[in-house]
Amino acid sequence: MTAPLASLDVLEPEAIRRSVDDALADFLTEKDRAATQPHLPYLSGLVRDFLSGGKRIRPLLCVTGWQAVGGVENAGPVFRVAACLEMFHAFALIHDDVMDLSDTRRGRPTVHRTLAAQHASCRSPDEVEWFGMSAAVLLGDLALTWSDELLHWAGLEPAQLAAVLPLVSQMRTELMLGQYLDLHATGGLTDDVEATLNVYRYKTAKYTIERPLHVGAAIAGAGPEAMAAFTAYALPLGEAFQLRDDLLGVYGDPLVTGKSRLDDLRAGKNTTLTALALRAADKRQDATLRRLLGDPLLDEEGAGVVRGIFEAVHARETVERMIDDRQQQALGALDDAPFTADAVGALKRIARMATARNS
Amino acid sequence: MTAPLASLDVLEPEAIRRSVDDALADFLTEKDRAATQPHLPYLSGLVRDFLSGGKRIRPLLCVTGWQAVGGVENAGPVFRVAACLEMFHAFALIHDDVMDLSDTRRGRPTVHRTLAAQHASCRSPDEVEWFGMSAAVLLGDLALTWSDELLHWAGLEPAQLAAVLPLVSQMRTELMLGQYLDLHATGGLTDDVEATLNVYRYKTAKYTIERPLHVGAAIAGAGPEAMAAFTAYALPLGEAFQLRDDLLGVYGDPLVTGKSRLDDLRAGKNTTLTALALRAADKRQDATLRRLLGDPLLDEEGAGVVRGIFEAVHARETVERMIDDRQQQALGALDDAPFTADAVGALKRIARMATARNS
Numbered sequence: 001m002t003a004p005l006a007s008l009d010v011l012e013p014e015a016i017r018r019s020v021d022d023a024l025a026d027f028l029t030e031k032d033r034a035a036t037q038p039h040l041p042y043l044s045g046l047v048r049d050f051l052s053g054g055k056r057i058r059p060l061l062c063v064t065g066w067q068a069v070g071g072v073e074n075a076g077p078v079f080r081v082a083a084c085l086e087m088f089h090a091f092a093l094i095h096d097d098v099m100d101l102s103d104t105r106r107g108r109p110t111v112h113r114t115l116a117a118q119h120a121s122c123r124s125p126d127e128v129e130w131f132g133m134s135a136a137v138l139l140g141d142l143a144l145t146w147s148d149e150l151l152h153w154a155g156l157e158p159a160q161l162a163a164v165l166p167l168v169s170q171m172r173t174e175l176m177l178g179q180y181l182d183l184h185a186t187g188g189l190t191d192d193v194e195a196t197l198n199v200y201r202y203k204t205a206k207y208t209i210e211r212p213l214h215v216g217a218a219i220a221g222a223g224p225e226a227m228a229a230f231t232a233y234a235l236p237l238g239e240a241f242q243l244r245d246d247l248l249g250v251y252g253d254p255l256v257t258g259k260s261r262l263d264d265l266r267a268g269k270n271t272t273l274t275a276l277a278l279r280a281a282d283k284r285q286d287a288t289l290r291r292l293l294g295d296p297l298l299d300e301e302g303a304g305v306v307r308g309i310f311e312a313v314h315a316r317e318t319v320e321r322m323i324d325d326r327q328q329q330a331l332g333a334l335d336d337a338p339f340t341a342d343a344v345g346a347l348k349r350i351a352r353m354a355t356a357r358n359s
Numbered sequence: 360m361t362a363p364l365a366s367l368d369v370l371e372p373e374a375i376r377r378s379v380d381d382a383l384a385d386f387l388t389e390k391d392r393a394a395t396q397p398h399l400p401y402l403s404g405l406v407r408d409f410l411s412g413g414k415r416i417r418p419l420l421c422v423t424g425w426q427a428v429g430g431v432e433n434a435g436p437v438f439r440v441a442a443c444l445e446m447f448h449a450f451a452l453i454h455d456d457v458m459d460l461s462d463t464r465r466g467r468p469t470v471h472r473t474l475a476a477q478h479a480s481c482r483s484p485d486e487v488e489w490f491g492m493s494a495a496v497l498l499g500d501l502a503l504t505w506s507d508e509l510l511h512w513a514g515l516e517p518a519q520l521a522a523v524l525p526l527v528s529q530m531r532t533e534l535m536l537g538q539y540l541d542l543h544a545t546g547g548l549t550d551d552v553e554a555t556l557n558v559y560r561y562k563t564a565k566y567t568i569e570r571p572l573h574v575g576a577a578i579a580g581a582g583p584e585a586m587a588a589f590t591a592y593a594l595p596l597g598e599a600f601q602l603r604d605d606l607l608g609v610y611g612d613p614l615v616t617g618k619s620r621l622d623d624l625r626a627g628k629n630t631t632l633t634a635l636a637l638r639a640a641d642k643r644q645d646a647t648l649r650r651l652l653g654d655p656l657l658d659e660e661g662a663g664v665v666r667g668i669f670e671a672v673h674a675r676e677t678v679e680r681m682i683d684d685r686q687q688q689a690l691g692a693l694d695d696a697p698f699t700a701d702a703v704g705a706l707k708r709i710a711r712m713a714t715a716r717n718s
Contacts, residue, residue: 099493134458
C-alpha cells in the first residue's frame with residue numbers, strides 16, 4: 001500500500017507548497033492573458049498578492065489525504081484541486097476582513113484597506129471607506145468564482161469530480177454557517193461552552209482540516225472507512241487547534257505570535273476560554289469579567305485582572321486539558337486508520353504542530 | 360426544425376416561470392431537509408423570500424435560447440440550469456444592495472435591512488447595522504455557492520456540462536467586472552459616453568441577455584453561428600434596455616415605475632444620459648449640472664433645471680435615438696438567425712418589451 005519514494009517526496013511540505021503555488025500562478029497568468037478588460041489584471045494582481053502570504057495548510061492536508069489512501073500517480077490534478085481550496089480560502093479571508101473591519105492581515109493592509117488607499121483621490125473619506133469595502137466584497141466574489149474554475153479545470157476524471165463536488169459544496173456551506181454562527185454570537189458574552197465549540201467545529205475542524213483531507217482522499221477513491229478515520233482525526237484536532245488559538249490570543253508572546261494579547265479581550269471575543277471562565281465565575285468575578293471583556297480601551301493592567309480570574313476559576317487549565325484530550329483523540333484515530341505509513345507520520349507531525357505551537 | 364406544440368408550451372413565459380420556481384423550491388426544500396444546523400433553514404428562508412420577488416428574465420432567456428436552437432425534449436435539466444442563473448442573480452443583488460447601501464428592493468426591505476432588524480436586541484445601532492451588512496454578505500456567498508450546486512445537480516450530460524461551464528464562468532466574471540467598473544466610476548461625474556456604455560455592456564447586455572441565451576443554447580449543442588447570432592441580438596438590446604432605464608430614472612412616472620424620479624439624480628449616477636449632457640453642455644450648463652447632479656437634497660425644482668438642460672443639449676433625444684437604433688439592430692440580427700420561428704417570435708416580443716417599456 002505504501003509507495004516509499006514518490007510519496008515521501010510528495011509529502012514534503014515545501015514541495016507541496018511549491019506545486020500548489022505553481023498551479024495558482026498558472027491559473028492567474030492565464031486569466032491575465034485572456035483578459036479583455038484592463039481592470040482584470042489589476043484585480044488578479046490583488047488576488048495574487050493576497051495569496052502570497054498564505055501558509056497553504058488546506059492544500060497540504062488535501063495532498064496528504066490523497067496520499068494517505070494510496071494516491072501516488074498523476075498528482076497534477078491533486079495540486080490544482082488543492083489550489084482551488086487555497087483560492088476559496090482567499091475568498092473567505094477577504095470577506096472575513098470586511099466583516100471584521102480589520103485593518104491588517106498577515107502583517108499587511110487588508111484588501112479593503114489597499115483598495116481604499118488606491119482610490120482615495122476625488123472622494124470623501126466616507127466614500128473611500130465605502131469604495132474599499134465594496135470593491136473587497138467584489139474581489140472576494142471573484143476569488144470564489146475562480147476557486148470554482150480551478151476545480152473544473154483541474155483535470156479530474158468524471159468519477160473523481162463527481163466524488164469531490166459534494167464535499168466541496170459541503171465545505172463551503174459549513175464555512176459559511178460557521179461564519180454565521182460566529183457573527184450571530186457577537187454582541188454579547190456567552191457562558192455556553194458547547195456553542196463556542198460548535199463554532200470551532202464548523203469554522204476550523206470541518207473547514208480547515210476534515211474537508212481538505214476528504215477532498216484529497218476522494219480523488220484517490222477513498223471508501224467510507226477511510227473517510228470516517230479522517231473525520232475521527234480531524235474534528236478533535238481542529239478543536240484543539242482553535243483552543244490553542246484562544247490561549248495564544250490571551251497568553252501568547254506578541255513577539256512570537258505577531259498579534260497583540262489585548263485584541264481578543266478588547267473585542268469581547270466569545271471563546272471557549274471566556275465561556276468556561278464565565279460559567280465558573282462567582283458573582284463578583286462575573287461582574288468584573290463582563291465589565292472588562294469587550295472594553296475597547298482595556299489596558300495591560302485590566303488584562304492582568306482578566307487573566308487572574310481565568311486562572312483562579314481554572315479556565316486556562318481546563319482549556320489546556322481539553323487540548324491534550326483532543327490531541328490524544330486525534331493521534332489515537334490514526335492507530336487503526338487505513339492510511340499509508342508516510343501519511344500517518346505526516347498527520348502525526350501536523351497534529352503535534354497544531355496543538356503545541358506558540359504562534 | 361420547429362416543434363410546434365411542445366415548444367409553444369415551453370415558450371409561454373408563465374409556464375417557464377412556474378417550472379423555474381419549482382426547481383428553486385425543490386432545491387431549497389432539499390437543503391432544509393438535509394440541514395444539520397438549525398440556522399440553515401432560517402438562512403434558506405431569507406433566500407426563498409428574496410427569490411420570490413424576481414421577474415425571472417434570465418431564466419426566460421435561457422430557456423428561449425435552448426428552444427431557439429432546437430431544444431425540445433428533456434427540459435428538466437434546462438429549467439434547473441435556468442434556476443441556477445436566478446440563484447446567481449439573487450447573490451448579485453444581495454451583494455449589490457450591500458454595496459449601494461440600499462434600504463429597499465422590489466418594494467421590500469433589503470436583505471441586510473431585514474437581517475439587521477431581526478437581530479436588533481442586545482446590540483447598539485452601529486452593531487446592528489454592521490451585523491446586517493456582514494450577514495448579508497454571507498447570505499450572498501451562500502446563494503453563489505447554491506447557484507453552483509444547482510448547476511452541478513441539474514442533470515446535464517457530461518458534454519452539455521462541459522459546454523455550459525465556461526459560459527457560466529464568463530458570465531460571472533463579466534458581471535463582477537461590470538460591478539467593479541460601476542464602482543470605479545462613482546465619486547465623480549463623467550462625460551465619457553463610451554465608458555458608461557461599457558458598464559451597460561458588462562452589467563446588462565452580456566450578463567442579463569447574451570450569457571443566459573448562450574447557456575441555454577449550449578445545452579442544446581448550439582454551434583458558433585447560432586452563438587454569434589445571439590450576441591448580435593443581445594448586445595444592442597442590452598444597451599437599449601439600460602438606456603431606457605436611464606430615461607425612466609429621470610422622466611418615468613413614479614406611479615408606474617415604482618421608483619422616485621430624483622434618486623438617480625441625487626446619487627449623481629453616471630449614465631449615458633448624463634455623460635451625453637455633460638459632453639454637449641456649454642460652460643454655464645456644465646457648472647449647473649455639476650452643482651445639481653449628486654446633490655442629496657435635490658428637489659423637484661432642481662430636477663426640473665437638470666431635465667431642462669438634458670433637453671436643451673438634446674441628450675434625451677439622443678438617448679431615444681440610440682435606443683431605436685439598438686432595437687433595430689437587435690431585431691435585424693434575428694432576420695437570418697438560425698433559430699426556430701417560435702423563438703424568433705419570442706425574442707422579438709422580448710426586444711420590444713425591453714425597449715418600449717414604461718416601468
